[in-house]
Amino acid sequence: MSLIEINHVTFQYPGATVPSLSDVSLNIEKGDFIAIMGGNGSGKTTLCKLLNGLIPHYYVGDIEGEVIVDKMKTLESKVTDLSGSVGYVYQDFENQLVRAKVIEDASYSPLNFGYPDYLERGKKALEKVGLKGKDDEYIWELSGGQKHLLALAGAISLEPGILIVDEPVAQLDPQHAKALYDVLKWLNEKEQTTIIVIEHHTEFISEYCKNVVLMADSKLIWKKSVREGLTRINELRERQIYPPQITQAAYALTEKEDRTLPINLSEATEYFKSFNLTECFQPYLTPVPNHTGEKIVDIQQVDFSYKMISRQKKKILKDVSLTIHKGDRIALVGNNGAGKSTLMRLMTGIEKPEFGDVLLKNINTKGVAPESFADMVTYIYQNPEEMFIEDSIQADIEYFLKARKVKDYSETVEKIIDLFQLREIKDRDGRLLSGGQQRRASLAIGVAMQPSLILLDEPTANLDIGTRKHIAQFIQSLKNEAEAVIIATHDMQLVSEWANRIIVMKDGQIIHDGDRASVFSNKALLNSAGLTPPQIMELSQLLGTKLAYSIEEFVAYAQESKEEVTFDGYYKEAARVY
Structure with a gap:
C-alpha cells in the first residue's frame, strides 16, 4: 500500500x-x-x-x-x-x-x-x-x-x-x-x-x-x-508552465524534445561545452546612475527605527540618501528584511523618518498628512486584496476619482478597464478573483489615481509563471502612466527585462545603485545581497560567455558562435586540401 x-x-x-x-x-x-x-x-x-x-x-x-x-x-x-x-x-x-x-x-x-x-x-x-x-x-x-x-x-x-x-x-x-x-x-x-x-x-x-x-x-x-x-x-x-530556462534554451537550439536535455545547471554546463561558445571576459562595471530629469523624490540622510515591545529601538534604515527622477523605472532588490518596503512607505508619507528628510516634489513629508500625497503617489500592496473596498472592480477603479470629484472620470475609467483587459470581469468583486486577475485589477486601481509615482510591492509573488509573464507585460505599460515607477521584487527576470535602474539594499542601507550590467556582472555584490540572477545568466557566467539576460539572447549568441565555428572550420579545411 x-x-x-x-x-x-x-x-x-x-x-x-x-x-x-x-x-x-x-x-x-x-x-x-x-x-x-x-x-x-x-x-x-x-x-x-x-x-x-x-x-x-x-x-x-x-x-x-x-x-x-x-x-x-x-x-x-x-x-x-x-x-x-x-x-x-x-x-x-x-x-x-x-x-x-x-x-x-x-x-x-x-x-x-x-x-x-x-x-x-x-x-x-x-x-x-x-x-x-x-x-x-x-x-x-x-x-x-x-x-x-x-x-x-x-x-x-x-x-x-x-x-x-x-x-x-x-x-x-x-x-x-x-x-x-x-x-x-x-x-x-x-x-x-x-x-x-x-x-x-x-x-x-x-x-x-x-x-x-x-x-x-x-x-x-x-x-x-x-x-x-x-x-x-x-x-x-x-x-x-515553463521548464527551467536552460532546458528551454537547449530545446530551442536542438529542437529535440527528449530526456537528454539538461534540467539543472551542472548538466547544462557539460551539455553546452560542445557548442564551443566564445569566452568573453566581463569585468565588474562601475554604476552610472541617471541624474537627468525632474526630481520626483529626494531622500536625504534618512534613518528609520521602530520600538520593540522591550521599548528598545530596532534600526530599519541607516543614513539612506536617494533621488528618484522622472523616467526612472527602478527595481528595488535585496533579501527579506533589507528595508525595501519601509523605504517605499516613507515615499508615501505614511511613515515619517526618524532623522533626515523625505521630499515629494519638493514637499517635506514631515508634519504633512499622508492623504495630502494621494494625488502624487500610489502604493500597490503585496497582497492585492487590500486594494478592494467596493463590490466590483469598476467601482474600485472609480472610487478615487469620485472622491476627488474628477470631472468626466468615466472616460478615464473605460480606458483603464481596456488597458488592463478587465472588461469581462469589471462587475465582479475583486476579493473573489484569481491571483492574476487581482494583480491586474490592483494595477488598474493604482493607475486610475493618475499619480506621478507608482510603487509596487512584489507584484508577481504567488503567481504561476504564465500569469507572471502576463502581469510583467502590464507592468511594462506603467512607464506611460506615471513619471516614475518603483518595484520591490525578488523576481530577477522581471528586474533584468524591465528596470533601467537597479537599487540594491542590505541591512537597511543602499549598497549599489546602477543598471543591470553593473549588478549582474558583480558576483561579490550578488553574494553580499543574497541575490541569484536568472538561471540563463548563471549558465552564461559558468561558461564564461557573453552575459545573456534572457533565453532568446543566449540562443542567439550560441547560434552565432556555432556559425562562426563552422565558417572558420570550412576555410581551415579548404586551406589544408589546397
Missing part, C-alpha cells in the same frame, strides 16, 4: 458551478519528494487539503471517492488524528504564527497535543530549520524568510511523516528560498519525511524533487519523474 492513496476523488465547493477536483487519482510512496505543478486555479491546493482532512471537515462541499493517508481514511478520521501524520505550511504562512515568542510558536502544536516534552520538540524543530538561538525573540522581529522557517518549524514539531508546503518560495528572496529548500531536502534524506510542494518555479523542482505531478482544469494530467516531466517542453508550454 502507498503512503497516500487518492482514488477517483471529485470535489465541488458550495456555490461553485464546476468541480475543483474531477475524478482525481494519485498514489504517493513513502520517502518521495514530489512537486505539484499547474496554473492558478488548477486544483493544486484543493488536492493537498484533502490530505490533512481540511477537505471535507472544514472546507465543506460535495465529495466523491476515497482518500487514504498513512492507513487512515480521511473522510472517517478527525483532522487532529491526521495532523500527527501530515504537517502543512500554507501559502499565507504568517497566519500560522499564533504565539508571541519564537519558542512558544514552535512548541505550540506539541503542547496542545499534551506532549510533556513540548519545549524540547520546539527547540529541536527550530534547530532543524536554522533558527537556533532565536527562542526568546518576538515573531514580529523576524524577517519574512525567518517567519516562513518558523511556520515550517511549527509544522515539523510533531515529527509528521508527511510534510506539505504550499509555494515555498513565493514570498522569499533567493537566499532564503534556497535555505528553505535545503531544509526540506535534509528532512527528506535524513528523516525520510515525504515532502509534497506546490511549486511554480521549475528550477527548484529540477534541483530538489524526485517526481512531479501536472494538474490542469481540476484534473490530474500525469505523474512522472522530474526528468521526464520537465523535458515535455511543448506540453508544459501549452499549459503556461
Whole structure:
C-alpha cells in the first residue's frame, strides 16, 4: 500500500458551478519528494487539503471517492488524528504564527497535543530549520524568510511523516528560498519525511524533487519523474508552465524534445561545452546612475527605527540618501528584511523618518498628512486584496476619482478597464478573483489615481509563471502612466527585462545603485545581497560567455558562435586540401 492513496476523488465547493477536483487519482510512496505543478486555479491546493482532512471537515462541499493517508481514511478520521501524520505550511504562512515568542510558536502544536516534552520538540524543530538561538525573540522581529522557517518549524514539531508546503518560495528572496529548500531536502534524506510542494518555479523542482505531478482544469494530467516531466517542453508550454530556462534554451537550439536535455545547471554546463561558445571576459562595471530629469523624490540622510515591545529601538534604515527622477523605472532588490518596503512607505508619507528628510516634489513629508500625497503617489500592496473596498472592480477603479470629484472620470475609467483587459470581469468583486486577475485589477486601481509615482510591492509573488509573464507585460505599460515607477521584487527576470535602474539594499542601507550590467556582472555584490540572477545568466557566467539576460539572447549568441565555428572550420579545411 502507498503512503497516500487518492482514488477517483471529485470535489465541488458550495456555490461553485464546476468541480475543483474531477475524478482525481494519485498514489504517493513513502520517502518521495514530489512537486505539484499547474496554473492558478488548477486544483493544486484543493488536492493537498484533502490530505490533512481540511477537505471535507472544514472546507465543506460535495465529495466523491476515497482518500487514504498513512492507513487512515480521511473522510472517517478527525483532522487532529491526521495532523500527527501530515504537517502543512500554507501559502499565507504568517497566519500560522499564533504565539508571541519564537519558542512558544514552535512548541505550540506539541503542547496542545499534551506532549510533556513540548519545549524540547520546539527547540529541536527550530534547530532543524536554522533558527537556533532565536527562542526568546518576538515573531514580529523576524524577517519574512525567518517567519516562513518558523511556520515550517511549527509544522515539523510533531515529527509528521508527511510534510506539505504550499509555494515555498513565493514570498522569499533567493537566499532564503534556497535555505528553505535545503531544509526540506535534509528532512527528506535524513528523516525520510515525504515532502509534497506546490511549486511554480521549475528550477527548484529540477534541483530538489524526485517526481512531479501536472494538474490542469481540476484534473490530474500525469505523474512522472522530474526528468521526464520537465523535458515535455511543448506540453508544459501549452499549459503556461515553463521548464527551467536552460532546458528551454537547449530545446530551442536542438529542437529535440527528449530526456537528454539538461534540467539543472551542472548538466547544462557539460551539455553546452560542445557548442564551443566564445569566452568573453566581463569585468565588474562601475554604476552610472541617471541624474537627468525632474526630481520626483529626494531622500536625504534618512534613518528609520521602530520600538520593540522591550521599548528598545530596532534600526530599519541607516543614513539612506536617494533621488528618484522622472523616467526612472527602478527595481528595488535585496533579501527579506533589507528595508525595501519601509523605504517605499516613507515615499508615501505614511511613515515619517526618524532623522533626515523625505521630499515629494519638493514637499517635506514631515508634519504633512499622508492623504495630502494621494494625488502624487500610489502604493500597490503585496497582497492585492487590500486594494478592494467596493463590490466590483469598476467601482474600485472609480472610487478615487469620485472622491476627488474628477470631472468626466468615466472616460478615464473605460480606458483603464481596456488597458488592463478587465472588461469581462469589471462587475465582479475583486476579493473573489484569481491571483492574476487581482494583480491586474490592483494595477488598474493604482493607475486610475493618475499619480506621478507608482510603487509596487512584489507584484508577481504567488503567481504561476504564465500569469507572471502576463502581469510583467502590464507592468511594462506603467512607464506611460506615471513619471516614475518603483518595484520591490525578488523576481530577477522581471528586474533584468524591465528596470533601467537597479537599487540594491542590505541591512537597511543602499549598497549599489546602477543598471543591470553593473549588478549582474558583480558576483561579490550578488553574494553580499543574497541575490541569484536568472538561471540563463548563471549558465552564461559558468561558461564564461557573453552575459545573456534572457533565453532568446543566449540562443542567439550560441547560434552565432556555432556559425562562426563552422565558417572558420570550412576555410581551415579548404586551406589544408589546397
